[in-house]
Amino acid sequence: MTETTLTNKGFYTDSPRSGILGWLLSTDHKRIGIMYLCCILAMFIVAACLGLLIRLELIAPGVTIMKAQTYNATFTVHGIIMIFLFIIPSVPAAFGNLVLPIQLGARDVSFPKVNLLSWYCYVIGAILAVVAIFSGDGAPDTGWTFYVPFSTQTHTNVSLAALAAFMLGMSSILTGINFVTTIHRLRAKGMTWGRLPMFVWSLYATAWIQVLATPMLGITLVLVILERTFGAGLFDAARGGDPVMFQHLFWIYSHPAVYIMILPGMGVISEIIPTFARKPLFGYWAVAVSSLTIAFAGSLVWAHHMYTSGMSDFAILVFSFLTFIVAIPSAIKVFNWITTLYKGSIQLAPPMLFALGFIFNFSIGGLGGLALGAAAADIHLHDTYFVVGHFHYTMFGGLGFAFFAALHYWLPKYTGRMYNHRIAVIAFALLFVGFNVTYMAMQAVGIQGMPRRYYDYLPEFTTLNVVATLGSWVMAIGLIMMFYNLWRGVRKGAVVGNNPWGAATLEWQIPSPPPMDNFGPEDPVVTKGPYDFKGVVADEY
Amino acid sequence: MSIEHRDDTGARFGMWLFLYTEVILFSGLFILYAVSLARHPHEFAEASHKLNIYFGTVNTLVLLTSSLTIALAITAIQRNKIRQTIILSVITIVLAIVFLINKYFEWSAEIGHGIYPGSEHLAEMGPGITVFFNLYYFTAGLHGLHVLIGSSLIGVVAILVAKGKVTSDRYTLLENSALYWHLVDLVWIFLFPLYYLIL
Amino acid sequence: MSAHEEHKHEPVPYRTFVLIWVALLILTVVTVVVSRIHLGALNIWVALVIASCKSSLVIFIFMHLKQESRLFKLGLLTLLVILAIFVGLTFTDILYR
Secondary structure: OOOOOOOOOHHOOOOOOOOOOHHHHOOOOHHHHHHHHHHHHHHHHHHHHHHHHHHHOOOOOOOOOOOHHHHHHHHHHHHHHHHHHHHHHHHHHOOOOOOHHHHHHHOOOOOHOOOOHHHHHHHHHHHHHHHHHHHHOOOOOOOOOOOHHHHHHOOOOHHHHHHHHHHHHHHHHHHHHHHHHHHHHHOOOOHHHHOOOHHHHHHHHHHHHHHHHHHHHOOOOOOOOHHHHOOOOOOOOOOOOHHHHHHHHHHHHHHHHHHHHHHHHHHHHHHHHHHHHOOOOOOOHHHHHHHHHHHHHHOOOHHHHHHOOOOOOOHHHHHHHHHHHHHHHHHHHHHHHHHHHHHOOOOHHHHHHHHHHHHHHHHHHHHHHHHHHOOHHHHHOOOOOHHHHHHHHHHHHHOOOOOOOOHHHHHHHOOOOEEEEHHHHHHHHHHHHEEEEEEHHHHHHHHHOOOOOOOOOOOOOHHHHHHHHHHHHHHHHHHHHHHHHHHHHHHHOEEEOOOOOOOOOHHOOOOOOOOOOOOOOOOOOOOOOOOOOOOOOOOOO | OOOOOHHHHHHHHHHHHHHHHHHHHHHHHHHHHHHHHHHHHHHHHHHHHOOOHHHHHHHHHHHHHHHHHHHHHHHHOOOOHHHHHHHHHHHHHHHHHHHHHHHHHHHHHHHOOOOOOOOOOHHHHOOHHHHHHHHHHHHHHHHHHHHHHHHHHHHHHHHHHHOOOOOOOOOOHHHHHHHHHHHHHHHHHHHHHHHHOOO | OOOOOOOOOOOOOOOHHHHHHHHHHHHHHHHHHHOOOOHHHHHHHHHHHHHHEEEEEEEEOOOOOOHHHHHHHHHHHHHHHHHHHHHHHHHHHHOOO
16 A cells, blocks of 8 residues: 655755745755756746747748747747756756765765855846846847857847856856865765765766856856947957857857766766666776766867868867767767666666666767768758757757656655656657657758758758657657656655665665755765665665 | 855865866956967057056056965964954955056046047057957956955955954965955966067 | 864965065066067067966965865866867967968
C-alpha cells in the first residue's frame, strides 16, 4: 500500500524564518536551488511557446501569423531566454545548488550569501529581459548573437537586453566562483578527489569556464551599450574599428558557453547510467579528465563560428583543426557510458530513458558539429537550418533531455514524492519522436540550402518545414504530459524513502526531502566510492 | 538559514577567482588595443603624445603608493594595531580621491579640446587616432569606476575595523578589499605605458 | 580538505613592503625613461616586460601570493594560460588578413 502522507518535509518547513521571506532571504543551498528551479522552468515554458510560434509561422512560406519584424524579435527573444535564462543556469544553478554540497558531504556552499546574490542577479536579469521585450521600441531583433553593426544601429531595446544578459552573466560568474571554492574546500572527511561523483567533476569543469569565459561576454555587452550611447565607432571600420573583432570577443565567451551548457548535463548522465545499470561508471578517471579537457579545449575553438566572417584563411585553418580535437573528449564520454551499460542490470526507469535519449541525440548533434567544424563544408552550411538542427540536437536533445532526466531523477529526492512512471515513459516517447522528427527535418532542409532567421522560404522547402512543425506539436504534447505528470507527482505522488533508485552517492543516504542541515549533527565520513553499489538496496515506493 | 562556518582560505581563494573575472573583463579592451595598435602604429604614437604624461605618471605613483598603504594596513591589523590600520586605510582612500581628481582635470582638458568618444573633432583626426581615444576613454573610464568601487569597499571595511567587527583575529574582509585594490593598481600598471608612453 | 585547520600567515614586515614600493617607483621611472628612446617595435615589448615585473612584485608580495598554497598559484597560471590563448588565437586572424 503506497504511502501518501509526507510527514517530514525537511528543509521546506525547517527554517529559522517562516513564510515567503524564509525563502526570499534564505541562504540555504536547497531553498536557493528550488527558487532557481521554479524560475528556470517558467522561463523554459515561455521560450518554448515562442519556439512553437516560430514553427507555426514557418508551416507555410510567406507571412503566416506574423510579419518579418515580429519574427525577428521572436527568434531573438526565444534564443536569449533559452540560452541565458534556461540552458546555462538550468543544471548548475538548480540541480548544482540542490545536489552539489550534499554529494560532497558538506552542509552548504562556500559562500551562501553570494549564492543568494546570484539568484537575485538572475531575477533582475529576467525582469530586465521582460522590460526589454515589452517597452519602448520593442524586443531586440538582432538574433541572440547581437552582431554589429546591426545591434549598434537598430532602434529596438538592445541596450536593455544587453544589460539583462550582463546581469545573467554576473549570476553565472558568482555560481562558478562558489562551486570551484566549495569543491576545493568543503569536501567531507574521506571524500577524496577520486571518490567525487562524476556530477561534481562536471560542475567543477563548468565552474571554471563560468569564471574565465563569462567576463568576456560582460565586456562585449558593455561595449555594445557604450556604442549605442556614445556612437564612438569602436566596431566601425571608417573610424578605426573592426566589426569582426566584435565576433571574436563575443564567441570567446559564447563558444565556451556551450560547454557550460552541456558539461553539467553530461554529469547528470554519468550519475544516472551507473545507477540504472547497477554497475560502476566505466573509466572513472577518463571521464573525469575528459570533463576538464572539454573545458580547456573548448576555449581554443571559438572562431569556428566565423569561417565566413572575413577573417584570415590562416585562422580558418587553425580553428578548424582545433575544433576536431574538442570532439575527442566528448566521444570518450559516450564510449564510457555505453561500456558502463554493457553487462549491466539495466532498468528502463524514466531517468534512464531520458539519459539514453541524451546519448542518441547528443551523438547526432556532435557529429553534425564535426561537419560544421570542417571549414569547406561550413561555407555551404553556415547560417542554414543545418546549424539550427545541430545546436538544437546538442542543446535541446542533449542538455534539454539531461535536464528532464535530472528532474525525473532528483525531484523524488527533493520533494519526497514519486511521479507516475507509465505516464513519464509515454511523455518521453512523444518527446523523443517529436524531437527527432522536428530537428532531423531541419538538418535536411539546411543541407538543401534553407537559410536560418528567415520568416519566408522558397516553395521547395515547404514539405520539410511542415514536417518540422508537426514534429513540434508532438513534442509540445509530450512536454505538457511530462510537466503535468511531474507536477502531480510533486503534489500527490507516492511518498519515497531515502533511496528509491538504489543509488550510491551521498544525497541518497539522507531523508527525502533532506533536512535543513543535510546530515544531522555529525559531519559525514566517506569510506566508499560514488558507484559502489555493494549492499545498497533501493527503498520500495 | 545555512550552517555557519568559517573558512578564511576559501574566502581568499574565492576573491582571487573574482579578481580573475575582472582581469578577463579588462582583457577584452586590451585585446582591442593590441589589434588597433598593430594596424595603426604611427597614429597611436601621435595620439599618445596628446595625452598628458605628467598626469599619467603622477597618477601611477599615486596608485602605487596607495597599494603600499593598504598592504601595510594588513600587516597592521595582523599585529593588532587598530589605529594604524584605520589611518593607513584612510590614506589609501585619500590617494584614490587624488587619482580621481587628477582624472577629472585631465579629462576636462581633453574634452574641452573636443576629444571624446563620438565627437566630430576626433573623427576628423582619422581612424587611428579615433580608435585610440575611444579605447582610452572606455578603458580608463572602466578603471575609474573600479577605483570608485574599490575605495568605497575600503571605506566600509575601515568603518567595520573602527567598530571592532574586523579584528586581528578576523580580518579576511580587509584582506579581500586590499586584494581588490591591488587589482585596480595592476590594471593601471599596464594601462599607463600602453596609452601614455607610446613613442 | 577540511576548513578547520587554519594556520595564520606571518605578517609581512613594513620594511619589506616599503622596499618593494621603492622598487616599483624605480621601475616606473625606468619605464618612462626607456619609452622616450626610439627602439621601434621593441618599445612596446620593453614596456610590457617592465609592467610584468611590476605586476609580479604587486601580486607576489603586496597580494601575499608568495605565502598562499600551491592551489592559488595554479589558479594564476590557469588565468595566464587562458589569456595567452585568447590573445594568441585572435592574432592568427589579425596578423594574416
